[in-house]
Amino acid sequence: MNQNSYKKAGVDVHAGYQSVALIKEHITKTQQNNSINTIGDFGGLFPLQLGSIKEPILVSGTDGVGTKLKLAFLLDSHSSIGIDCVAMCVNDILCSAAKPLFFLDYIALDKNYPQKVSDIVKGIAEGCVQAGCQLLGGETAEMPGFYAKDEYDVAGFCVGIVDKSKIPDKSKIQEGDKIIGIASSGVHSNGFSLVRKILKDQAIDPSSYTFQNKTIGEILLTPTKIYVQSVLKLFEEITIKSVAHITGGGFYENLPRSLPQGFGAKITLSSFPILPIFDFLSQKGGIAKQEMFGIFNMGIGMTLVINPSETNQALELLRSYGEEAYVIGEVIKEEGIYLC
Structure with missing residues (x-):
């Protein structure tokens, strides 16, 4: 299908397809044995295995990286920013003794450069590996005219679980x-x-x-x-x-x-x-x-x-x-x- 009109407006859908292809290997690293999710689905599927948990409490957290991103732009270094995003979320829910289950990311940028997106997601995947959770899905939004040239924002959301009796009092x-x-x-x-x-x-x-x-x-x-x-x-x-x-x-x-x-x-x-x-x-x-x-x-x-x-x-x-x-x-x- 011809996408020239959209491309002239600043959105390159083919770059989006390329980004998805590049980030698949990073996402796969975070998938667990019980994973039933398929990259590209409209929703992330996560099978909840309670094990010995008697009173399951779900704990959620969301955050971004803030203006630290400005340094990443200046230095053209994007592979560690994703770790920051995961850390800010999982460390928060850890205060409730929650084990992180899965993470979702949101990357918004002025122009989709597939390698840059891949670098960001590589860091997010590494953060998920460190936290022992699955990168279950996300969204990349190309928004020309909204963000400054070569800039982007990244935010995340995680869900964890804890047995009610284990929550710090x-x-x-x-x-x-x-x-x-x-x-x-x-x-x-x-x-x-x-x-x-x-x-x-x-x-x-x-x-x-x-x-x-x-x-x-x-x-x-x-x-x-x-x-x-x-x-x-x-x-x-x-x-x-x-x-x-x-x-x-x-x-x-x-x-x-x-x-x-x-x-x-x-x-x-x-x-x-x-x-x-x-x-x-x-x-x-x-x-x-x-x-x-x-x-x-x-x-x-x-x-x-x-x-x-x-x-x-x-x-x-x-x-x-x-x-x-x-x-x-x-x-x-x-x-x-x-x-x-």
């Missing part, structure tokens, strides 16, 4: 409970509007400015760490009273969400290493450390509240799973986050 948190922090891989996917402003104000070219033997761009594009496998295993071994994903708003916004009313947290700054990239941003941007903790993760991507008696076991297990983990503070009977 923050009402059981007591004064003196310990807060364990699990190390981040870097800036993750938050605060990039400020990051880009700092780079612009200081005339720092992320493609050429080197820091710790890498370009700043490479460091900033380090994908968000996915904590699913290690934290789900930990849930099987100890009682975790609450979990917080340290994303936008840093410690000040996210830690209180994991605490009951009337309680707060005292964080010991010397208890964990602040990643060098945050010292760099603080110095170049003239931002006080206190303020940095309200914007960035500062080297801690996820926090867990546990009984003091289980602290050593939790640390040993997390480290055996390949995580860097620290006791970073404790729960106090006073609302707020206090850095000391």
Whole structure:
């Protein structure tokens, strides 16, 4: 069928067909033994196997990558952005002890470049593999005149499952409970509007400015760490009273969400290493450390509240799973986050 009229309007359906052909191999990597889904169907099919789950609760999450995408555009590097998208979703539902089941993506762009779409989906598939979930479907929308030239947006949606009895109960948190922090891989996917402003104000070219033997761009594009496998295993071994994903708003916004009313947290700054990239941003941007903790993760991507008696076991297990983990503070009977 002749599609010249549509192509003249800026939409190349043949590029869309090529994109689908290229991404099939990435999607296939995430398919599980019980998969009955066919790429190209109008809906994603997922057989729900409950196993030993007595009271199944479905947990959903959705998110995007934010203005970190601007760095990907600038550096023409698109293969890790998909991991960020998956991570932002699955790490959120992990706070409810949910095992991710499947993920859907949405990619909207000004022009469909099949190799670029393939690179993005390759990252999404890698994120799904890391999270142990299936890339069940998605949508690629070519929207000429809506997005700037060579730019795109990517967002995702995941669904997980948890037995009702396994959901963390923050009402059981007591004064003196310990807060364990699990190390981040870097800036993750938050605060990039400020990051880009700092780079612009200081005339720092992320493609050429080197820091710790890498370009700043490479460091900033380090994908968000996915904590699913290690934290789900930990849930099987100890009682975790609450979990917080340290994303936008840093410690000040996210830690209180994991605490009951009337309680707060005292964080010991010397208890964990602040990643060098945050010292760099603080110095170049003239931002006080206190303020940095309200914007960035500062080297801690996820926090867990546990009984003091289980602290050593939790640390040993997390480290055996390949995580860097620290006791970073404790729960106090006073609302707020206090850095000391």
